[in-house]
Every structure is written in C-alpha cells, then in structure tokens.
Amino acid sequence: MNAIYGPIIRDGLWKNNPALVQLLGLCPLLAVSNTVINGLGLGLATIITLVASNGLVSLFRKQIPDEARLPVFVLIIASIVTVIELSMNAWFHELYLILGIFIPLIVTNCAITGRAEAFAARNPVGPALIDGFMMGVGFTAVLVLLGAMRELIGLGTLFSEAHLMFGEAARGFSIVVFEDYRGFLMALLPPGAFIGLGLIVALKNVIDARETTQVQTVDPVAEPAAS
Amino acid sequence: MSALRDHILRVGLVLAAFAIGATSLVVLTENETHDKIIENERQTLLNAINAVIAKDQYNNEILADTVVLEANNQLGTNENSIVYRARLNDEPVAVVLSAIAPNGYNGKIKLLVGIAFDGRLTGVRVISHKETPGLGDKIDTKKADWILNFKGLSLSNPNVSKWKVKKDGGEFDQFTGATITPRAVVTAVKNSLLYFDAHRDELFVISETEK
Numbered sequence: 484m485n486a487i488y489g490p491i492i493r494d495g496l497w498k499n500n501p502a503l504v505q506l507l508g509l510c511p512l513l514a515v516s517n518t519v520i521n522g523l524g525l526g527l528a529t530i531i532t533l534v535a536s537n538g539l540v541s542l543f544r545k546q547i548p549d550e551a552r553l554p555v556f557v558l559i560i561a562s563i564v565t566v567i568e569l570s571m572n573a574w575f576h577e578l579y580l581i582l583g584i585f586i587p588l589i590v591t592n593c594a595i596t597g598r599a600e601a602f603a604a605r606n607p608v609g610p611a612l613i614d615g616f617m618m619g620v621g622f623t624a625v626l627v628l629l630g631a632m633r634e635l636i637g638l639g640t641l642f643s644e645a646h647l648m649f650g651e652a653a654r655g656f657s658i659v660v661f662e663d664y665r666g667f668l669m670a671l672l673p674p675g676a677f678i679g680l681g682l683i684v685a686l687k688n689v690i691d692a693r694e695t696t697q698v699q700t701v702d703p704v705a706e707p708a709a710s
Numbered sequence: 711m712s713a714l715r716d717h718i719l720r721v722g723l724v725l726a727a728f729a730i731g732a733t734s735l736v737v738l739t740e741n742e743t744h745d746k747i748i749e750n751e752r753q754t755l756l757n758a759i760n761a762v763i764a765k766d767q768y769n770n771e772i773l774a775d776t777v778v779l780e781a782n783n784q785l786g787t788n789e790n791s792i793v794y795r796a797r798l799n800d801e802p803v804a805v806v807l808s809a810i811a812p813n814g815y816n817g818k819i820k821l822l823v824g825i826a827f828d829g830r831l832t833g834v835r836v837i838s839h840k841e842t843p844g845l846g847d848k849i850d851t852k853k854a855d856w857i858l859n860f861k862g863l864s865l866s867n868p869n870v871s872k873w874k875v876k877k878d879g880g881e882f883d884q885f886t887g888a889t890i891t892p893r894a895v896v897t898a899v900k901n902s903l904l905y906f907d908a909h910r911d912e913l914f915v916i917s918e919t920e921k
Binding site: 543546547548550551554555558559561562563565566569570572573574576580637638644665666668671672 | 720721724725728729732733735736739740742743746747750753754842843844845852
C-alpha cells in the first residue's frame with residue numbers, strides 16, 4: 484500500500500509539481516504571489532479545494548457517467564470553492580478582504596480539474612486524497628517561495644501583514660530584512676511574477692539536470708566533446 | 711431512438727442528482743454563514759467610519775442615521791452615495807462623506823471624509839486605490855501617515871487658495887517621486903469641504919423631516 488504513496492508524494496512536490504512542471508493554475512499563482520502571506524493564504528485555500536474535490540470525485544467515480552464527467556467535476560469544484568469563500572468571509576473576514584477577489588479564481592485553476600480528470604476519477608479515495616493534498620502542497624510551496632522572493636526584493640520584508648491570517652499575536656512575525664529599503668517596484672508588479680517563476684523553473688531544471696548527469700557519470704559513456 | 715432518449719434521461723438525472731447535492735452544500739453553508747457575514751460587513755464599515763470620526767465624539771446609531779446623495783460632480787461620485795451623520799445627544803457633530811478623486815495616477819481613489827459641524831476635518835481615509843506600490847500608495851495608512859495630517863484642517867486653515875500640493879504653490883507635501891496622487895487627494899478633500907460648506911444644513915436637516 485505504501486509503495487503507491489511514495490510516487491504520489493514525489494509527483495506532487497517535485498517531479499510533476501503543478502506550478503513548475505505542469506504549469507497549471509498560473510492565473511492565481513502570478514496574481515497573488517506578491518507577498519508570503521498572500522501566497523500562503525491562497526495556497527491553503529487551494530489545498531483544501533484540491534483535497535475536497537479529489538475526495539468527492541473519487542468517492543463518486545463509479546456513479547459519474549463518463550460522458551457527463553466534466554460538468555460534474557465543474558459542479559463539484561465550483562460548490563467547494565463557494566463553500567470556502569463563504570466560510571472565509573464569515574470567519575477570516577480581514578483575510579477575505581484581501582484574497583476575496585482571488586478565491587473565485589480557484590474555480591478556474593486548471594490544476595484542480597486536471598487532478599480530478601487525471602487522478603481522482605481513476606483511483607480509490609485514499610490515494611486521491613493524498614494526491615490532492617500533495618499537489619496542493621507543491622503548488623503552495625511555489626506560491627510561498629515566489630511570494631518570498633517578490634516581497635524580499637520588492638519591499639525588503641518577509642511575512643508582512645501576517646496578522647491578517649494569524650490574528651493580532653502575529654504582528655511580530657513580520658521581518659524587516661533590509662532597513663530603510665527603497666523598494667524595487669518591478670518585483671511587485673506582474674513582470675516580477677513572470678521573471679520570478681521563470682527563475683524557479685530554471686532552478687528546478689538545473690537540479691534535475693545535475694541529478695541526471697550524476698546518474699550518467701556512473702555509466703562510462705563518453706561525454707560529447709565541448710566545442 | 712428510444713434507447714438514445716433513455717440514455718439522455720439517465721445521464722441527465724445523474725447530473726441533476728449531483729446538482730441537487732452541490733446546491734444543498736452551498737445553500738446550507740450560506741445559511742450557516744449569512745448572519746456572521748452581515749455582522750462582519752457592518753463591523754468593517756463601522757471601523758472605517760470610526761477611523762474618520764472618533765467614536766467617543768458621538769452617541770447615535772451612526773449606521774442608521776444616513777442620507778443618500780445622488781451622483782455629484784463636486785464629490786466625484788458617479789452613483790448614489792451614503793452620508794453617515796454623527797450626533798451627540800441629538801446635536802449634529804459631523805458627517806462622513808464618500809468622495810472619489812477621479813484623477814489618481816492609476817484611476818479613481820475612493821475616500822471617506824469626516825467633516826465636523828464647524829467645517830473642520832475630523833479625518834480622511836483612503837478606502838480603495840490602485841496607485842503605484844511604493845510611490846503613490848503612501849496615501850494609505852498602512853504605508854504612511856500622510857493622510858492623518860488632514861485632521862483639524864478646514865477651508866480657512868490653510869486658506870482655500872492654498873489647498874494644493876507644495877509643487878503647485880500650496881501647503882501640502884507631495885511624495886518623493888509622486889505628485890499626481892497627493893494632488894488628486896488634496897483636491898478631492900477640498901471639494902468635499904466646499905460641498906459641505908454649501909450644503910451643511912440640508913445634510914443634517916433632511917433626516918429631521920424623515921423622522
């Protein structure tokens with residue numbers, strides 16, 4: 484049983500990461516990743532949506548008629564997102580005021596429909612839940628990393644406005660990394676999101692390539708002569 | 711033909727079953743969160759109002775003591791706006807107007823302007839804006855205290871002809887690298903004061919006739 488969870492976890496976090504490899508869900512990813520807290524907030528909402536939608540789709544996979552599966556997926560995902568939006572509005576109102584306009588975008592996050600179609604509809608509930616969670620965590624990790632890069636370069640801080648998510652006690656979480664920083668606007672604007680994501684994708688490719696060459700050097704294959 | 715019809719009917723019924731299930735989920739949640747959301751929105755509005763008029767200055771139910779203004783050029787509003795009126799033991803204390811500076815660097819800047827009965831500002835806050843982060847967004851109290859300086863000012867302090875940013879020969883500081891944003895805000899606040907000056911009595915009186 485455990486043997487199947489290993490690849491699911493690796494897929495979600497690294498090998499098939501929705502944000503870095505599948506490049507799905509760019510719309511919320513690029514729009515909301517301007518600070519760590521914004522990224523984390525949308526990331527958590529996305530994880531909940533992914534787990535719930537994967538779970539429900541997998542639970543009803545035998546009842547969902549194949550020809551009508553997409554309407555059913557859309558119905559399930561849209562309802563879950565509405566429930567999350569209402570709950571956030573009721574119990575995390577401050578955060579809702581910031582992320583509110585982005586929450587409905589989760590409906591259009593193709594990573595969620597993608598997982599429903601590619602995984603949840605073909606697998607039992609357990610693996611489907613793990614897959615949803617791991618894909619969500621992978622997506623959130625990229626959101627938070629990108630948010631940290633943009634916030635650090637753009638504002639010179641980290642975790643600013645943490646109290647919006649964790650309550651007044653979290654005001655102290657905010658770290659001013661560079662005192663008297665003048666700011667670097669481009670990092671906060673959309674181009675910063677594209678460049679930042681590009682750099683993270685490139686970094687992942689470098690790490691993957693290094694791993695591959697290490698495996699290859701075990702093989703006595705002649706390296707092509709550098710020209 | 712009838713096999714096809716049965717098939718459509720069967721798939722349709724399954725889809726309908728999912729629709730009912732999904733709708734139940736949404737409606738039950740809506741039902742559960744409705745009161746809390748209304749209360750949150752009320753509290754958010756009250757917080758915004760109390761930022762421009764201190765809550766120990768009045769003792770009426772300010773959210774209920776309102777008058778609706780039609781779209782008005784001087785206030786920059788292009789649809790009906792609500793004026794909230796603060797009273798202390800039924801004596802008029804201040805109004806809270808919604809004003810829009812139409813000429814921000816990046817579109818409209820929505821303001822809440824509190825004006826005391828004697829024509830002095832009790833406070834100004836930005837409700838929403840799209841000004842450049844790091845430059846024009848210093849009008850937001852989250853970024854800088856600039857907008858707090860309006861408190862206590864009126865059309866005679868400074869003189870109405872000095873209600874401009876320093877670059878235009880007025881009394882108000884602009885920001886390094888951003889003049890357009892503070893210029894738009896200063897003008898909008900001045901226009902709100904002019905509007906109040908011309909309409910003060912009706913702003914307070916209309917409700918008396920309503921009562």
